[in-house]
Amino acid sequence: KQEVTQIPAALSVPEGENLVLNCSFTDSAIYNLQWFRQDPGKGLTSLLLIQSSQREQTSGRLNASLDKSSGRSTLYIAASQPGDSATYLCAAAPREKVTFGTGTKLQVIP
Amino acid sequence: KAGVTQTPRYLIKTRGQQVTLSCSPISGHRSVSWYQQTPGQGLQFLFEYFSETQRNKGNFPGRFSGRQFSNSRSEMNVSTLELGDSALYLCASSWPEAGGGNEQFFGPGTRLTVL
Numbered sequence: 001k002q003e004v005t006q007i008p009a010a011l012s013v014p015e016g017e018n019l020v021l022n023c024s025f026t027d028s029a030i031y032n033l034q035w036f037r038q039d040p041g042k043g044l045t046s047l048l049l050i051q052s053s054q055r056e057q058t059s060g061r062l063n064a065s066l067d068k069s070s071g072r073s074t075l076y077i078a079a080s081q082p083g084d085s086a087t088y089l090c091a092a093a094p095r096e097k098v099t100f101g102t103g104t105k106l107q108v109i110p
Numbered sequence: 111k112a113g114v115t116q117t118p119r120y121l122i123k124t125r126g127q128q129v130t131l132s133c134s135p136i137s138g139h140r141s142v143s144w145y146q147q148t149p150g151q152g153l154q155f156l157f158e159y160f161s162e163t164q165r166n167k168g169n170f171p172g173r174f175s176g177r178q179f180s181n182s183r184s185e186m187n188v189s190t191l192e193l194g195d196s197a198l199y200l201c202a203s204s205w206p207e208a209g210g211g212n213e214q215f216f217g218p219g220t221r222l223t224v225l
Contacts, residue, residue, distance in 0.1 A: 097168065
């Protein structure tokens with residue numbers, strides 16, 4: 001059974017700081033790993049999708065990496081802004097069903 | 111291109127009642143997955159439909175059911191509501207099939223409150 005863990009559960013940083021969010025998964029037989037952000041009471045917004053054959057993906061200030069052998073993915077946010085404040089979730093997708101981590105709640109302080 | 115839409119956005123029901131939630135995927139997407147999100151359990155997979163067939167199912171009781179129509183729109187039904195069913199219900203669509211390397215796009219969710 002796939003288990004996905006995100007550490008830390010919460011993070012508070014000053015504006016402008018670079019930061020890394022971590023995601024660990026137990027079963028390396030995944031098709032992809034996807035990062036999302038969720039604002040309070042809202043749905044999920046897809047940030048980045050990394051296919052199992054890829055090592056990383058970049059979009060603007062975001063960079064996500066994937067290391068299947070170690071069961072890890074990281075989301076790097078450069079030059080954080082108050083608008084980045086949200087909960088960030090990673091999801092590992094094997095063939096059968098997607099398993100989500102519990103999320104990291106990020107607060108960027110102006 | 112319109113995103114994933116869910117209706118209604120908010121629902122208040124009482125214990126013992128049943129409820130039906132609707133999800134319209136992005137045009138061209140054939141797979142729809144449903145999730146329940148609660149503060150205590152996080153996001154949990156309910157089921158996935160592809161071309162009107164349920165392909166995968168999570169660990170939820172039989173009170174939770176769903177279906178998908180020929181136009182890929184999907185509904186989920188919860189019968190005999192319990193207080194613990196209060197949650198944000200999210201649906202996600204993908205193309206051409208979910209769980210196999212394709213990006214999922216989520217709707218805004220339906221907030222269900224059971225009194």
